[in-house]
Amino acid sequence: MSTKGTQAPQASALPNGLDPDLKMPRKRKPVKNKKRWSQVMYMSYVLDFLTRNPITKDEECFVLTTDADVDFTPESVATQLDLMTRDSTVGAVCARTHPMGNGPLVWYQTFEYAIGHWFQKAAEHVLGSVLCALGCFSVYRCRAIKEILHIYATSVEHASDFLTRDMGEDRWLCTLMVQSGWRIEYCAVSENKPNCPREFEEFYKQRRRWIASTIANLMLILQEWRVITRVNQGISVLFILNQALLLFSTLISPGTVILVVAGTREKKIESSITxxxxxxxxxxxxxxxxxxxxxxxxxxxxxxxxxxxxxxxxxALLFSVEDWLPDELKCGRDLDKFGSYSVIHGFRQYAQSFRYHGFDNTMFISGMNEKELKDIGIKTETHKQFILDQIELLPAFEIEYHVPVSIKE
CATH class of the missing domain: 1.10.287 (Helix Hairpins)
Incomplete structure (x- = not known):
């Protein structure tokens, strides 16, 4: 380590030949402290070392990325390397993740990993290419990293760039690999066990980054699908349609849940009225x-x-008009307490009005429409709509008829 004006003793080289000498800047400058920039620094240093070493070939160099709290075995790394050496077009291989911990939040994440990671990544592996190799335990090809590192190290210029690049570094790196023609595979035999968030605050911050980054990178891939399908042989139109469907379902899922809950509540109110x-x-x-x-x-x-x-x-399904009309319609009670209809006046005459015009049971009532209800004296819009809803629940009755063929018949 050396600085200007002072000469520190030279540190010995590491066992692998890496030079640990560092040069400190003269003035204090702002340091980019994001996770992506630390990855750029480490990967650049490793790639520069490999460039100076002519003995090592790019095809034989791989980078294992892992977190400090991840538990894995040498066999898991070996299975990933087998996939890398088998196909030279594979740029990265990710493994199956089993989150560790106890508590309801960990149980939910275990289910989430089973659906969103195991099944989804297996489907992406079969259809085309995995779109995100988790940084907690994955193997990358050095030649693939060297091709995209200069783009990966670009600064953020727009708000969308922040969502794409800094909110999810691993997904952004894999997106660049897919755009450059590399294929990312999923190895279910290779397993790792990271420690997942146990507190809600940490879990919320993690998902806030992951969800925004996932949507932003998916939109980027869909926007450039023509170029990607030409450059990357593993990406097909079917794969792009699958990702578009997943993105669409992700965007509409919150509104769908709200509509289902609201519809259930409305149906409950309606059933309490009828x-x-x-x-x-x-x-x-x-x-x-x-x-x-x-x-x-x-x-x-x-x-x-x-x-x-x-x-x-x-x-057996026939009912008289008095039995068919709900109690509120027959006795004229107030329906406001049920939350949907106004105060009902004069409903006690409705049963008599039905009978007077010949609609004395459900066989004849089932075919009534809005005009016929108005003709028998039901003119209030809310009352007509209420009774029409009840008529729709009735089965359709048909009266069989026979036309005589001869005079004898």
Whole structure:
């Protein structure tokens, strides 16, 4: 180690021949303290050493990246190197990760790694190429790193560059490899066990970086899919469509969850208003699912035999208008407490109005529309919509007719 004005004693070389001499700057300058810049520094130093050593070939040089808290075995490294030496187009190989720790947060991450890492990376490996080799335990080819290091070391100029490059360094490095034509493989036999976050604050910060980086890099790959499919033989149009589908589902998943929850709550409110007898619902769906399918697939002789049973089922599903109308409609109670409809006045005349116009049971009510409801005296929009919703739940009744062919008939 040497500085200007003073000469420190020279340190001996490391066993592998690396020179540990450092030169300190004269003035204090700002140091880029991001993780990506430390990786650039280390990789540049290793690649410069290999360049000065003519004995070592680039095809025989690999870099193992791992974290200090990762537990792995030599056999796991050997299996990764086997994949690297088998195919010269492979730029990196990642392993299967088993998070260590205890607690509900660790249990969730174990499930997340099983779905998002084991299954997804295996699918990417089969369809084309893995898009992210985890920095906690992966092997990189030095020649692949040398080709993209000058791009990997570029500074951030736009906000999107910060999301792509500094929020997820490992994914950005792998994106550059895929764009340069290298293939990244997944080795399920090679296993490692890192310590995952146990506190929610640490977990939140980690996922905030990972999710933003994943979406930003996926969008970058989709934007340049034409160039990537031409340069990289492992990337096909099918692989690009798969990634586009995954990105689309990721973007709409929060809204989908909200819609499902809101729809469930609305259905619960509606069921509390209508108070449909559960026996009627069971009979309706039993006929809809089983009897209709049976009548479609059965022959002519069987349909004649089952005709009488279907008629009996239709009769069993018939209800008078008084039994069909919910209690709130018959007695005119206030429905505001259920949260969807205004105060109901005059509903006690609705049953009489149905009967007066000939709609005395559900066989005739099932075919009613909005105009017919208005004709019998139901003019309030909310009331009509409420009753139309009940009519949609009724099965369709058909009255069989026979046209005589001769005078005798």
């Amino acid at each position: 108070k449909e007898p559960w026996q009627r619902q069971v009979k309706f769906w039993f006929k809809k699912i089983f009897l209709d399918k049976f009548s479609d697939t059965s022959g002519s002789s069987e349909s004649e035999d089952s005709g009488s049973s279907e008629v009996e089922d239709d009769i």
